[in-house]
Amino acid sequence: MSGKPEPGDEKLDLAARAGWLYYVGGETQEVIAATLGVSRPVAQRLIALAVSKSLIKFRLDHPIAACMELAKRLTDRFELSFCEIVPGDPTQPEARVSVAVSAATWLEHYVSQTAPLVLALGTGRTLRTAVAQVRPLSRPQHKVISRVGNMARDGSASAFDVVMRLADGIGSKRYPMPTPVVADSEEERALFQTQRSFRLLFELAAQAKATFVGIGEIGWNAPLHSDGFITDQELAELSERGAVGEITGWAFDEGGRILDGSVNARVVSLPITQPSDGLVIAVGNGPGKVVPIRAALRGRLISGLITDDLTAQAVLDS
Amino acid sequence: MSGKPEPGDEKLDLAARAGWLYYVGGETQEVIAATLGVSRPVAQRLIALAVSKSLIKFRLDHPIAACMELAKRLTDRFELSFCEIVPGDPTQPEARVSVAVSAATWLEHYVSQTAPLVLALGTGRTLRTAVAQVRPLSRPQHKVISRVGNMARDGSASAFDVVMRLADGIGSKRYPMPTPVVADSEEERALFQTQRSFRLLFELAAQAKATFVGIGEIGWNAPLHSDGFITDQELAELSERGAVGEITGWAFDEGGRILDGSVNARVVSLPITQPSDGLVIAVGNGPGKVVPIRAALRGRLISGLITDDLTAQAVLDS
DNA sequence: AGATCAAATGAAGAATTGCTCAATCGCGTT
DNA sequence: AACGCGATTGAGCAATTCTTCATTTGATCT
Known part of the structure; x- marks a missing residue:
């Protein structure tokens, strides 16, 4: 019988219904409320819930002229194989949603x-x-691998483990990198790198059809730092040596050159300089990302880019 | 693209932007209008255009999605006022639980x-x-009535007397129909129908806010038969005359037409052809119910339906 | 059982959105 | 250049949607 109606589930079902009726069916909230047998305010809350829980997803199928123009210029200038520019919001240039939706697509x-x-x-x-x-x-036939460790300095696993989440969603095999992003010493890094699981990752990465990476700035509000992957001291050192951005932990300067030594000598991540023949697509937007993106493009560290028009415009204005 | 600014294209671009900002970015139309440099009404028109041209697509990622789709199609096709489709279990298409839980809700x-x-x-x-x-x-203020007799041919009361159970649970007044489902003769039926309690049921039924009925198949494993409400002979006769299903004892053919004469001439149940202005909701699922449900829908015998997606799909595939 | 607290609810009002309609604009025709 | 016609526009209003808040409901702990 299992007649136990799960508390959250039932509500999400209802929310899904409401969202469907509202967006797909084009019904008014009042009608939906009547259909579902709830009050109008509740119907509105259900719809909001469906949106916030991403039960309902919005997709845009249209190449927008201005964005395509920017994409073309970036592609030409930096020899990209792939470039997608989405409309950004000038009032909230940090808003991640648009770029994230495009990346999801x-x-x-x-x-x-x-x-x-x-x-x-x-x-x-x-x-x-x-x-x-x-x-x-x-x-299940796919493999999702991580190019970067998922553990913070304190030994805890990252809350942002994208590999796990993606593999969960599509039932693929998962290959996380159970190491810190930055080892305590070069010796420790060498130790990690000799492990079988690491070597496997190394080989799989070479076969990757596509690589999606975030692109980080170097600064006090850098996620790399605030999430505890690198220490204050390491951050200061990187900054001093001219680092302006990082990809999977590898810090690079304005010209997109990976810094020698310093923290980079202890970064465990797979080397970005030896990618596969697949695409390496950077994903990110916002004023703080302009400099890192430009640097990464100059250094040919990436072969693809997904960002918004504001960021793209700023990157081109150099 | 910097090609020629096509008249329609440019507008669609703008519409796409507006739609994107509205649905993905969650901006208000006023903000979008300002961003795009148009007036508020124009922004609203652009968003509507983006939706109508399917520049923006809505997608529901939830098991419920397919069910909603089926419900909509059934509602449209058979002019239903109410339709609820729940996810069924393909490995146990007879499983009653899902539909029952929904009906209970x-x-x-x-x-x-x-x-x-x-x-x-x-x-x-x-x-x-x-x-x-x-x-x-x-x-205690409610009244629960039965549209159908609860006694088997042998005089015993039905083990499935839903009226009693429901009324017990909610402390309402109960109005069972203390008759057989099928009388021995037309004269006996007439006798039952003149009784005060029967006439009261008749009047109450007209006021019913909702009527929940099961829907039965006509066959050797039909509950109507195996529970002893009708005899082997009666079953054979119904089958021969084209009956494919029954609701509260009233047998109907493929087109949902209530059969004239035969067993129906002795059915004591309240006439389904004269329901109230409330909903008449059929509840049931399983491969055996497909034909009866389809027939009942065709004949407009019911105005609501609760079933599972497998049954719904089969009903639509006609 | 009784008390306490968090979650959920609906009413009411504020904000946003959708729509009508009169005015305007663009454009081809006379 | 003037006219006419249809498309487009924005003002204004009605309908819908969103938010706040007081209240109720249900659950938990003592």
Whole structure:
């Protein structure tokens, strides 16, 4: 019998119904309330819930001229293989949603293929938001790997483990990197790198059809730092040596050159300088990302980019 | 693109932007208008355009999605006032639980109202399971009536008397029909129908806010038969005359037409052709119910339906 | 059982959105 | 250049949606 109506589930079902009727069916909230047998305010709350829980997803199928223009210029200037620019919000240039939705669309593009493939992921808040948007599918033939460790200095696993979330959603095999982002010493790094699981990751990464990475700034509000992957001291040192951005922990300067030594000598992540023949797509937007993105583009650290028009414009204005 | 600014294209671009900002970005139309440099009404028109041209697409990622779709199609096709489709279990297409839980929810919906109301019930295993799920409440102001007799041919009261169970649970007044489902003769039926209690039921049924009925197949494993409400001979006769289903004892053919004469001439139940202005909701699922449900829908015998997605799909595939 | 607290609810009002309609604009025609 | 016609526009209003808040409900702990 199992007649136990789960508390959260039932509500989400209702929310899904409400969302469907509202957005797909175009019904008014009053009608929906009557249909579902609830009051009008409750119907409105259910719809809001459906949106906030991403039960309902919005997608845009239209190449927007200005964005395409920017994409073309970026592609030409920096020899990109892939570039997607979405409309940003001038009043909230930090808003992650738009870029995340676009990234999700492209993640889905790869995920939905039936031929087995390897997807590599970095870290980042936008990436995490994007992964949460990917429609659940059954793709056990795929492999989702991490190019970067998922443990903070204190030994805790990262809350932003995109690999796990994505693999959960699509039922793929998961290959996280159970190490810190930055080792305590070069010796420790060497130790990690000799482990079988690490070498496996190394080999899989070379086969990756696509690699999605976040792109981080170097500064006191850098996620890398505030999430506890690197210490205050390390941050200061990087900054002093000219680092302006990082990808999967690898710090680089304005010219997109990976710094020698310093913290980089202890970064455990897979080397970005040796990617696969697949795409390496950076995902991110916002004023703080302009400099890192420009640097990464100059240094040819990435072959693809997903950002918004404001960031793209700023990157081009150099 | 910097090509030629096509007249329609430019507008669609703007519409896409507006739609994106509205649905993905969650901006207000006023903000969007300012961002795009147009007036508020124009922004609203652009958003509407984006939706109507499917530049923006809505997608529901939830098991309920397919069910909603089916419900909509059934509602449209058969002019239903109410339709609820729940996810069924393909490995156990006969499983009654899901549908029963849903029916219980809707029973509760009516029961929990404080204004006095009349609920009418038919028979059926699913209905019985549903009634057992209704949360006990104190609603002495309600009336629960039966549209159908509760006595088998041998004079014993039915084990599935849903009216008693429901009324017990909610402390309402109960109005069972203390007759057989099928009388021995037309004269006997006439006798029953002149009784005061029967006439009272008749009047109450017209006031019923909602009527929940099971829907039965006509066949050797039909509950109507195996529970002893009709004899082997009667069953054979019905089958021969084209009956494919029954509701509260009234047998109907593929087109949902109530059969003339035969067993129907002795059915004591309240006529389904004269319901109230309230809903008449059929509850049931399983492969055997597909044909009866389709017939009942065709004949407009019911104005509401609760079933599972498998059954609903089969009903639509006609 | 009784008390306490958090969650959920609906009423009411504020904000937003959708729509009508008169005015305007663009554009081809005379 | 003037005219006419249809498309487009924004003002204003009605309908809908969102938010706040007081209240109730249900659950938990003593």
